[in-house]
Amino acid sequence: MQRIPIDTGAFFTILPSEILFEIGAYPEDLKARLELERGDSLEAQVYSVVVAAQGREDVTLAVTFEGAQPVLGAKFLEDLGLNVDSESGLLEPSRHHGFAFNYEP
Template sequence: MGFVRVKARIWNIDQPSRSAEVELLADTGAIYTVLPASLLRSIGVEPVTKRRFRLADNRVAERDVGFVGIEIRGARSYTPVVFGEEGVYLLGVVTLEELGLEVDPVKGVLRPMELLLM
């Protein structure tokens, strides 16, 4: 299986006309979606908190976190987003679950997930 990449539209929750089209790498090891801070600021997204994250190289970094609207293949939600470094476009598992999507590792695509209500 290769990488699972997907096109998405993100927008400023308070000003939905401020939006951007992005291509994201679905990363089941990432809790939150990560986008370049410059992109988020360009559509007017403001941080609401800071969180500490362990990075792939085992370093710990503190990053700003805000919220965006996101749409992938017709599924829409609001989701937390980390203000990341340039060139980082990751789709995290929180966003995947909010959209009702999961990674199909055999086919290398996103598919609707079975949602549980128990």
């Protein structure tokens, strides 16, 4: 699989339909309305996708639409428990693998 850029300003992972079909993504019975940077919006098909990074694997949601360019969004990072290090640009754990959140009383 190719390297895909991360955009923490994007909620969903965005993938062209060809990639979604190639990896066997599961189409959900719903659509998402996306607000684009230039101010307009569009409707996108939602898929469930198995993703992996940094030795972690989980299911996340991805969307596709005409002209979609591959981008990993914030939901991808949250679902895998990862952050982007602001200095190095590398992925780092935000929580222990397998936990949905960290709780500290």
